[in-house]
Amino acid sequence: MGLLRDFIKKITHPFLRKGAEFYYRKPRSYSYNGITTIVHPDVFPPHLTLSTKILLDFMSDIDLTQKTFLELGCGSGIISLYASQKRATVTASDINKTALAYLQKASTENKLPVTCVYSNLFEALQEKHFDYIFINPPYYPKAPESTKQHAWFCGEEFEYFEALFKQLPIYLSEENTTYMILSEDCELEKIESIASKNDIVMKTIFTTKKVGEKNYIFAISQK
Template sequence: MKSLVKYLVSITVKPVLVKYLSGTRTYRYRNIVLQVPPEVFHPGFFTSTRMLLRYLQRTPLKGRSFLELGAGSGLLAVYAAQQGAVVTASDINPASVEILSGNARQNGVSLRVLHSDLFDAFPAGAFDVVAINPPYYRRQPASPKEQAWYCGAEGEYFQRLFTQLRGFLHADSDVLMVLCSGCDLAMIGAHAAAGGFVLQLVQRRQGILEDHFIYRIETA
């Protein structure tokens, strides 16, 4: 049934959505207002970011150091800053890095914005809370925009993520990542295990096209 729905979406909804997202759009979520350029993942039309945001609403953030890794337009980062967290937002996409600073100003919050491929350009330090909406489909990205979607043919993004992550955590860090049924969960789990981590499922949400999952990343 889901395969039929995906086909119908691909021939009806997708062309309209692609046209709409060809320009910079204003996205509002409650009291957050974001500008989302066409080169940046739009949090309003895809479930993953908002699902992770709703889960974060259960997490105490005031006074804690918070990282949105691969922040896109910064929905999670702006929310965390509004809750009193000390926030870092990073992305590999230059268009995202540029819009993050503007979105922070528009919402009256302060973010440390880093242009970084995963943790490559990070100064030393550990975070209390890390939120990750990763590129999780297996394919080699061909542009900065596609780096928000594709993790490499063999999941190279995850191999590097789980190699680098431990250096930016402390014993009580809380690391959350959202994935979906359309990605290679076994491959991602294998990369996690190779890096000394396990993925603990904490929430599942069934969708029309895909199911989404929130995992807590814990040391093995």
Template sequence: MSAGLLALPGVYRPQADTRFLAEALLREDLGPGTDALEIGTGTGALALHAAGRGARVTAVDVSWPAVVTARLNALRRRLPLRVLHGDFAARTVGRRFDLILANPPYVPSPRARLPAHGPERAWDAGLDGRTVIDRICSSAPALLRPGGVLLMVHSHMCGAQATVQRLARLGLAAQVTARACVAWGPVLRSRRAWLERQGLAAEAEESEELVIIRAQYL
């Protein structure tokens, strides 16, 4: 999936969570009539994966380097991809989609506010890791067509059940459809002491569980 993709400096490269979400995407029925949205596209890897299966894809990212990267990768792969810069909710007002893909920032951070610049925007997500996740959940009913599906990946560390319950309260049929265990990367390792003090990680923990949340708007 990521072979041959460009990534400008500071743009999140496809990693284990990207590949995990791509596997979940393979189980969805896509085609020329599918309107898809990717929130936080990065290199465009997932958006291009969907476009390659015939979907009409809009990708949004708050990072200009990511937007440029995704556009370049779409040109290189000769796939149609609409890439927009800015906040996903602001850039999609009045539109509805059959599928939403999201690999949002989900790493708990000692800083409550989201970073305004830098590569940390791709992973830092507030004290509990849920700042962007909760916004996506709240926006999903307005963005999905009846029968539309949200596929989101995030760490169990920031509360898979909380995501399922939040989506259910908003009228979506939500569940965890897949789990995977991955080794901690450098960001989590650098925050070990803080994560342990917050009760978000056990002492000597070396891996985290990723989950796929699938929610359908009924």
């Protein structure tokens, strides 16, 4: 198991390692539950990474009918499309314009409505309430040097999380459910300390171990 995990890490972490670069040198399709998206090389790849699939499977038991749903940092948008298939009213946001353009196309082709918004975190979002918010954040502490790298790197000083936890409180309420996925590979204590500084509580509600790597889904709420 250790060897397999090391192999997966070698090709996926950090993303720009040669194996992944070769695989993602051209757009690749990705399918889930009858929905197909095309993932551009500049967009976070759900194929070889674990987090997207874990969130998709986790969503399957949630009744999203007539719920408002935000995928903050949507990447390929497969999570948004699945939420739309589950009859939610979906907003997908990202700072990656290529991701949004491909998702817009997939939304039309799959006949699954998704409102795509170019936004740095919550900055350009008009809505101030979502029943559900799903976040699969970048978490490696390095400054992103390109749009593509924003999928992986949260800034040397965890600037992504500093900004996220500052902006998030107005979206958190009794009526809202916010989930974030993180891996044991990231600096969990540091991220939790940034949350705590902003009066935000991260409660582990789901843990899974795949190819030797533990992933956690946290419910995010206000203290």
